[in-house]
Amino acid sequence: MRKFLLLSCICFGLYTVANAQEADSLAFRRIADDILTNGQAYGNLRILCKQIGPRLSGSPQMVRAEKETFRMMKEMGADTVYLQDTKVPHWVRGEKETAWIAGSNGSKMPLRICALGNSMGTGTKGIKAKVVEVHSFDELDALGEKGIKGRIVYFNVRFNPTHVVTTQGYFETTQYRWTGASKAARYGAVGTVIRSLSSSIDDYPHTGGMGYNDSFPKVPAVAISTRDGDLLSDELQRNNSAELYFRTTCTTLPDAIGHNVVAELRGSEFPNEVITIGGHLDSWDLAEGAHDDGAGCVQTMELIRVFRKLGIRPKRTIRVVLFTDEENRGSGSNRYTAFAKAENKHHILAIESDAGGFTPRGFSLVADADKLARLRSWMPLFIPYGVYAFEIGSAGADVESLRALGATVGELMPDSQRYFDHHHAANDKFEEVNKRELELGAINMANLVYMVDKYGL
Ligand SMILES: [Zn+2]
Structure with missing residues (x-):
């Protein structure tokens, strides 16, 4: 009798679970x-x-x-x-940004850039300086003030392509967007450019939030499209004293x-x-x-x-x-x-x-x-x-x-x-x-x- 009761209970339990599953599935x-x-x-x-x-x-x-x-x-x-x-913050981009790199033949090669969110602007005249390209903060630190002072730093950091979930590549590189400007300004950089945080090669510059460390001077920060980022890198290979110009008029309101x-x-x-x-x-x-x-x-x-x-x-x-x-x-x-x-x-x-x-x-x-x-x-x-x-x-x-x-x-x-x-x-x-x-x-x-x-x- 006891066995029968136990069996009935188990059967009823299973029946109830099956019924609940069926109801949830429906x-x-x-x-x-x-x-x-x-x-x-x-x-x-x-x-x-x-x-x-x-x-x-x-x-x-x-x-x-x-x-x-x-x-x-x-x-x-x-x-x-x-x-x-x-x-909430109230940052405004201002006029469409412009940028170019001076070619060795004196031409100006236009580049697609955008200001990073919260960045200060360059002023209406823009800034122009020689560029130093780095691929990590370690490289930046190794160059120090001697290699960076008075220059624009280009953080050319790609997503690691071996991550199947691209979010991982993004998480690893966002530090360059958020903190790159202040880290470079610490060594006397006058501006920063980051390779857009994207897994694609195309013509879109990608904006996103950045912030300043109050211990260092504030310098303008922009992102460059991945395709133009590659062009910039190629040009710097040919002529590492090429000058980069960019102009942003963004500002932060109350x-x-x-x-x-x-x-x-x-x-x-x-x-x-x-x-x-x-x-x-x-x-x-x-x-x-x-x-x-x-x-x-x-x-x-x-x-x-x-x-x-x-x-x-x-x-x-x-x-x-x-x-x-x-x-x-x-x-x-x-x-x-x-x-x-x-x-x-x-x-x-x-x-x-x-x-x-x-x-x-x-x-x-x-x-x-x-x-x-x-x-x-x-x-x-x-x-x-x-x-x-x-x-x-x-x-x-x-x-x-x-x-x-x-x-x-x-x-x-x-x-x-x-x-x-x-x-x-x-x-x-x-x-x-x-x-x-x-x-x-x-x-x-x-x-x-x-x-x-x-x-x-
Ligand atoms: Zn979102």
């Missing part, structure tokens, strides 16, 4: 079918890119994007949508006020448990910010629409946060983290989509072992939608600080091969985003939230 299918059939992510991305355009913090487009996405999420049926204000746009679906059973998903609403000024990060914004907003449409009532509170100023100072992330600390709720998961609207492959996570195991146990449900990895790795820049509150944090990992071809450059535009790839990202974000909401973490 829910995934409904979410996916609706997004692939009726999704608004692609149309909303068109509005962000084509009707609004570049959305750098402090710009009028940033304000328009806040208003527009506020309206979108209200219309999608969020329980509440609100703004969180914060001071801080402006920006806003995170936050939408909530209130939890019906555990309203004090919070799941945050989002992207960042700001973008660099050269681009429409389609992949970086209009895609992440429209993908995560889509969750509100699809949950409402399908009548999925979350048990836990789900927040979609469109962060302001990810690109420059991270002030939107700081603002949300401070808010999260103060509200004293239990943040269980925070996931960002900020690696492009490409075909999703998995999720990169900062998670405890037991939570990672739980997420991985759900993997079979995700595989039909192209996600096959829950890996320990990085989290999105906007959500990683929620780890300190105990949340599992992470980001959607799309295919990375083309992301840095577009990142922070003029070719990060709507036409470069594939509708279905974008929607698959939205589906996987929604499905992950569905599971964590239903079962906790």
Whole structure:
């Protein structure tokens, strides 16, 4: 009898698990079918890119994007949508940059450059100096003041091509963009040029944030397209005393006020448990910010629409946060983290989509072992939608600080091969985003939230 009871219990347990899996699989299918059939992510991305355009913090487009996405999420049926204000940097590029290198025959070979975000300008006359090319900070240090003083330093540092995930190449080289100018100025450089942080060889200079170390003089900093970076290097091989000229008129204005746009679906059973998903609403000024990060914004907003449409009532509170100023100072992330600390709720998961609207492959996570195991146990449900990895790795820049509150944090990992071809450059535009790839990202974000909401973490 006892054996019979035990067997019945096991059978019932297995039956329940199988039933739950079937129900989850059906829910995934409904979410996916609706997004692939009726999704608004692609149309909303068109509005962000084509009707609004570049959305750098402090710009009028940033304000328009806040208003527009506020309206979108209200219309999608969020329980509440609100703004969180914060001071954001206000840097403006000024006139289109010019640059050339003097050829040995006296000609001026034009080069495609752009100022780095937060850089000071050269003044209207520009600067002209001999160039010293280096491939690492070690080379810079070895040259010292004797080799650098009075010159423009060219940091010609490529992505390591052997990294299959291109993000790794980016992480290794961003230090030259952020800190190269001050490191070179320490030895008396008058300006710096970096090879664009891109895995492609093309004509687009890629901008991005830089900062100054107050201990050293400030010098103008620009990026050169990878193709022109190679030309510059070739020219320097021929004539290492060739002079480079560049002119930038960028300037930094007093801080402006920006806003995170936050939408909530209130939890019906555990309203004090919070799941945050989002992207960042700001973008660099050269681009429409389609992949970086209009895609992440429209993908995560889509969750509100699809949950409402399908009548999925979350048990836990789900927040979609469109962060302001990810690109420059991270002030939107700081603002949300401070808010999260103060509200004293239990943040269980925070996931960002900020690696492009490409075909999703998995999720990169900062998670405890037991939570990672739980997420991985759900993997079979995700595989039909192209996600096959829950890996320990990085989290999105906007959500990683929620780890300190105990949340599992992470980001959607799309295919990375083309992301840095577009990142922070003029070719990060709507036409470069594939509708279905974008929607698959939205589906996987929604499905992950569905599971964590239903079962906790
Ligand atoms: Zn981004």
